[in-house]
Amino acid sequence: MEFPQDDGMGAASESAADTFARLAIELHDAPGVEETIDAVVQFALQALNCSHAGVVLRGRGTPEVAAVTDPMVTEAYSLQIDSDAGPLISALERGTTVLVRDTGTDDRWPKWAAKVAALGVRSVLDVPLATGNGTRSTIGVLGLYSAEPDAFSEDDEAIAHILARHASVAVASARHEETMSQAVDARKLVGQAMGILMERFDVDGDRAFAILKRYSQDTNTKLRDVAQQLIDTRKLPH
Missing domain, CATH: 1.10.10.10 (Winged helix-like DNA-binding domain superfamily/Winged helix DNA-binding domain)
Incomplete structure (x- = not known):
């Protein structure tokens, strides 16, 4: 599924809407939660300016890594889950989007930032998956990673939020059907x-x-x- 480029005449907006409509159908037709999440991270790679992506879902205890595009994301997640600190944890607990423009200069989680920077990650965008308002409605986080500093624009963030809303509904529906x-x-x-x-x-x-x-x-x-x-x-x- 290719994400359209703007031609300056509004065609990209219509094509983007069509692309997300097809995504919604694809997510709805996925047979289970695992397949739904896999579709989300694969779409993120195509639609957003990221080199890696992953999804973490809220578990009964610690957060659960549900899908990743490569082992680097698993390591980046594990560093945060083990220490209970980082942009993922913040996005999950507060239900708010967290943007790390450059792991080389961000000082909010210095130990985590230094370790993921060593893995080749410079930009991070964590977007909550929520089924309603409030932190209790947050069921997970969509994580986007880039090897370039300041990689995520306002447009990327807006698209990520749209993708997260589609994913939230699809995951909640898949979980309900499995239950x-x-x-x-x-x-x-x-x-x-x-x-x-x-x-x-x-x-x-x-x-x-x-x-x-x-x-x-x-x-x-x-x-x-x-x-x-x-x-x-x-x-x-x-």
């Missing part, structure tokens, strides 16, 4: 396990579910995992 799919799978497993108990012990559905639930609580095991083990082994966990 719903997992819930459906869990109900099927529990239903199958209940059927085994009902047949083996001649109990009704309520009693069979109570047995599964008790074993789940007693063994501190998820209900779907108890059901899966019963289906696989025809035995309840010890």
Whole structure:
């Protein structure tokens, strides 16, 4: 997918809108979160003045590196996640865009800046992925990296924000679909396990579910995992 260049007659604006429309469709058609994020970082390489890109998603504990265009981005992310400091962490926690014009002169995170500068990174643009207003709505960060100092213009930042909005909606939708799919799978497993108990012990559905639930609580095991083990082994966990 090529990003259009301005010809001075407004054609680029129309073509850019068409390009983002196609991106939205591509993201919507992606089968899962991983494929959605991969599409985002690949588009970023083509549409923006960056040499590397990546996406980090908010996890239950530490942030999770979801996609990178090369190992250098993984290292740049790891430096920040391990130290809990850097433009990525700031963008994720505050829900605001962070621009590092030159890692050689920026003094906000000197240790991180020195290390990524040694990796060949001079400019960084971190844009939050958000599903609403406020820091709690921030689900991740799109990171753009360049080997050139002061590489990101106002136009680049504006395009990055548009891409981030598309990505936010796509990721939230993909996560919701995966959660719903997992819930459906869990109900099927529990239903199958209940059927085994009902047949083996001649109990009704309520009693069979109570047995599964008790074993789940007693063994501190998820209900779907108890059901899966019963289906696989025809035995309840010890």
